[in-house]
Amino acid sequence: MGIQVYGFWRSIASFRVRAALRLKGLPFEETSIDILSGEQFKPDYEAINVERVVPTFIHDGHSIFQSLAIIEYLDDIQPEPRLVPANPKERAYARALALVTVADAHPLVTPRVRNHLADTFGADAKAIEQWGRHWTTEGLATYERLLTQRAPAPFALGVEPGLADICIAGHVITGQYVKLGLNAFPAVAALSDRLFAIPAFASSHPYEQPDFKATAKH
Amino acid sequence: MGIQVYGFWRSIASFRVRAALRLKGLPFEETSIDILSGEQFKPDYEAINVERVVPTFIHDGHSIFQSLAIIEYLDDIQPEPRLVPANPKERAYARALALVTVADAHPLVTPRVRNHLADTFGADAKAIEQWGRHWTTEGLATYERLLTQRAPAPFALGVEPGLADICIAGHVITGQYVKLGLNAFPAVAALSDRLFAIPAFASSHPYEQPDFKATAKH
Structure with missing residues (x-):
């Protein structure tokens, strides 16, 4: 049986899984x-994903949620090309780079948080964009410091792109959503240019997805 | 050389690493x-942790940040007792359970977010506590649904406590911070009782740390 993904064009976590699969x-x-209209909260989808988030990955009837868990699983079931390095210290660094956005920056700018800011504090569109820029900038600045300390060669962990690159590329897309340029982050910009020159990354970008293109036609 | 951790009593990510080590x-x-007074932003600490967060784990002169990366590294350097199961599907489930709080619920209630809510929206202590309760409740409700779908036996993944249990226990502590009872979450409550009966968990609780006890004396 094939692989089925439940995702959404705008979801950065869905981007990560798409890029990893490719x-x-x-x-x-x-x-x-x-997820912008709340489809993830419908009972049909909750039966697929108890956390009511995207993405969900289904393979041979087995369902996995959370993008990092899915990407690590891909390495377990098909080790080559490796997305997480084999060396323990390198594995740890790849995961730490991934978690800068997965566990720190990205959770703060998801639709449910933007909606809750509006509901709770009456935040308008401008205030919500400022909020998004603040946390996205924090993440980009952290990546810039990390990539300056250990320069990509040419990718974050070495000669092949992997988990860390996927997560950094996803964070760059978040920056595009809130109209942040990368001028202040030259190391991130250079890595991003290399990554989006790769078909697996470019074709996984939100604006290349059929559900985005369908929306944009309206 | 021994293991050195830079942490803080109140940090849930520090709790996770402490419990894993024990x-x-x-x-x-x-x-x-x-991290409440901003010590993580001082240049001395930035030299240790470029992201300016706790915990940092140092072993044999090698430094690792991000709690999940640290815990996975512990399994790599000392496989027994395993904190992440060996079976790929079980590994994926353990990581997904961990990420419900690490990637979704917990990032929303950290000091930097609480401070930014106050600075940006003028949120007072009550509004910030309500914010914390909202997202902590979301995480507890997700865990309750997951633990109802697959009952702990007796721990989240089986007969031994591991990564998922550590992260769920950390989320229960977050609930204690915002004075949330577990009455609405009986499966979480039962698992939590089992976990905090284990010395590795009980002795890692924030209120058992020397830096908390020093603060509480003032």
Whole structure:
């Protein structure tokens, strides 16, 4: 049986899983769950994903949620090309780079948080964009310091792109959403240019997804 | 050379690393970095942790940040007792359970977010506590649904406590910070009772740390 992904064009976590699958050369079908309109909260989807988030990955009838867990699973079931290095110290560094956005920066700018800021503090669109810029800048600045301390060669962990690169690329897309330029982050910008020159990254970008293109036509 | 941790009593990520080290039986020394007063932003500490967060783990002169990366590293350097299961599907489930709080619920209630809510929206202590309760409740409700779908036996992944249990226990502590009872979450409450009966968990609780006890004396 094939691989099925429930995702959404705008979801950065969905981008991560798409890019990982394409780096592995694993074909998949993606079903769009519109998290902007709240489709993830419908009972049909909750039966698929108890946390009510995207993405969900289904393979041979087995379901996995959380993008990092999915990407690590891909390495477990098809080790080559590796997305997480084999060396323990390098594995730890790859995961730490990933978690800068997965555990620190990105959770603060998801739709449920933007909605809650509006509901709780009456934040308007401008205030919510400022909020998004603040936390996205924090993440970019952290990546800039890290990539300056240990320069990509040419990718974050070495000669092949992997988990860390996928997560950094996702954070760069978050920056595009809140109209942040990368001028202040030259090391991130250079890595991002290299990554989005790779078809697996470029074709996984939110604006290349069929559900985005369908929306943009309206 | 021994293991050195830079942490803080109140930090849930520091709790996770402490509990993991104790489950492994690995001795360590912890240095307190007061993240409530902003000690993590001082140049001395930035030289240790470029992201300016706790915890930092140092072993044989090698430094690792991000609690999940540290815990996975412990499994790599000392496989027994395993904190992440060996089976790929079980590993994925353990990581997904961990990420419910690490990537979704917990990042929203850290000091830097509480401070930014006050600075940006003028949120007072009551509004900030309400914010914390909202996101902590979301995480507890997700855990309750997950633990109802697959009951702990007796721990989240089976007969031994591991990564998922550590992260769920940390989320329960977050609930204590914002004075949330567990009455609405009986499966979480039952698992939490089992976990905090284990010395590795009980002795790692924030209120058992020397830097908390020093503060409480003032």
